Amino acid sequence: MSDSHAEAVSRYLEWAKLHSPARYNLAVSGVLDCPLAELPVRIEDLELAGTGPYGYAPLLERLASKSGVPVENVVHTLGTSMANYIALTALVHRGDEVLVEQPTYDPLLAILHHIGATVRRFERRSDKGFNVGLGELERRITPQTRLVVLCNLHNPSSAFTDEETLRHAGEMAAKVGARILVDEVYLEAVFDQPWRSAFHLGPHFVVTSSLTKAYGLSGIRCGWVIAEPQLVRRMWQIVDFTYGSNVHPAEQIAVIALNHLDHLRRRAQRLLGTNRALVNQFLADQPGLDCPPSRFGTTIFPRLRMGRAIEFVELLREQFDTSVVPGEFFEQPQHFRVGLSGATDTVRGGLERISAALERFKQISGASSLAR
Numbered sequence: 083m084s085d086s087h088a089e090a091v092s093r094y095l096e097w098a099k100l101h102s103p104a105r106y107n108l109a110v111s112g113v114l115d116c117p118l119a120e121l122p123v124r125i126e127d128l129e130l131a132g133t134g135p136y137g138y139a140p141l142l143e144r145l146a147s148k149s150g151v152p153v154e155n156v157v158h159t160l161g162t163s164m165a166n167y168i169a170l171t172a173l174v175h176r177g178d179e180v181l182v183e184q185p186t187y188d189p190l191l192a193i194l195h196h197i198g199a200t201v202r203r204f205e206r207r208s209d210k211g212f213n214v215g216l217g218e219l220e221r222r223i224t225p226q227t228r229l230v231v232l233c234n235l236h237n238p239s240s241a242f243t244d245e246e247t248l249r250h251a252g253e254m255a256a257k258v259g260a261r262i263l264v265d266e267v268y269l270e271a272v273f274d275q276p277w278r279s280a281f282h283l284g285p286h287f288v289v290t291s292s293l294t295k296a297y298g299l300s301g302i303r304c305g306w307v308i309a310e311p312q313l314v315r316r317m318w319q320i321v322d323f324t325y326g327s328n329v330h331p332a333e334q335i336a337v338i339a340l341n342h343l344d345h346l347r348r349r350a351q352r353l354l355g356t357n358r359a360l361v362n363q364f365l366a367d368q369p370g371l372d373c374p375p376s377r378f379g380t381t382i383f384p385r386l387r388m389g390r391a392i393e394f395v396e397l398l399r400e401q402f403d404t405s406v407v408p409g410e411f412f413e414q415p416q417h418f419r420v421g422l423s424g425a426t427d428t429v430r431g432g433l434e435r436i437s438a439a440l441e442r443f444k445q446i447s448g449a450s451s452l453a454r
């Protein structure tokens with residue numbers, strides 16, 4: 083294996099798949115899986131074959147109307163994962179300079195390394211709530227920048243980037259002839275204010291998303307890219323490298339899900355509303371953690387004020403059977419990510435265990451600093 087291939091690994095996804103499960107698994111970031119029985123899916127309405135050459139027309143139409151764009155702007159993909167892969171391989175060539183937020187979702191970096199891009203970073207600072215700083219972005223964009231990459235909502239912090247900020251970011255990118263890719267997989271987990279896809283801010287915006295995170299529908303892998311038609315044609319060519327025809331029953335179930343999106347949205351809003359109240363009460367009671375109250379999305383990303391966060395995460399895992407994502411996967415070793423989108427009993431139980439583990443950790447850390 084060459085060095086560049088050795089780098090192109092998502093250590094986070096490997097960890098999430100192999101090591102994250104626990105009795106209280108708060109390492110997840112998607113709304114609790116929606117049972118199939120909650121959708122009006124009848125086996126006699128499903129067929130194994132019947133997709134179109136470039137997407138299933140009823141699905142493409144629904145994705146287009148959901149995003150308020152013509153069908154020519156839509157590529158259907160297997161989740162946001164494939165959407166990001168397709169979008170980045172269409173937009174970036176070996177050696178291109180790409181400016182990526184830090185911290186970020188690490189498969190985005192892995193794909194860029196795989197392509198052979200020159201990756202530069204702009205910082206989203208912990209002490210600024212991980213908000214996008216336009217000054218920082220302006221300092222980091224260069225005439226060589228071909229693409230700016232960010233997530234809205236932000237993973238891991240769930241910070242929301244408003245339209246004004248995105249518009250300015252887009253203008254900075256456009257000035258040097260760069261595009262801007264916004265991964266919006268968590269955007270629909272915003273309930274208390276209106277939101278709109280960044281695609282509407284200009285032709286240089288490309289967005290990716292799916293029904294996975296906000297609707298609990300990871301299993302049907304319904305993702306999409308919204309981009310200019312000329313890019314969409316290139317992206318369908320890249321889809322050709324990966325499969326000839328899509329999983330048709332999944333496309334049909336996605337159509338049914340999109341026909342019942344209001345129901346799925348209310349389900350998600352109820353669950354997240356209940357769990358967010360628990361998380362905010364927990365945060366209010368935890369002086370040992372530095373984290374603003376949760377308002378959006380499915381995760382929080384607290385900073386541990388005392389001791390090493392990785393040791394705390396290990397203690398939590400080993401002695402309390404509770405799993406959170408170590409901040410090292412987001413290049414923030416003093417933080418850890420807590421998911422609030424699981425079953426309420428799991429979230430409640432997990433938070434109680436984090437509280438107990440923090441108490442234990444304080445005693446151990448206090449004892450070891452006294453011993454030094």
Ligand SMILES: Cc1ncc(COP(=O)(O)O)c(C=O)c1O
Pocket residue numbers: 111160161162163164187233237265267291292293294295300305
């Ligand atoms: C920012 C971001 N993009 C994409 C994905 C993958 O989404 P999907 O399940 O739709 O493939 C994730 C999953 O954690 C994510 O956090």
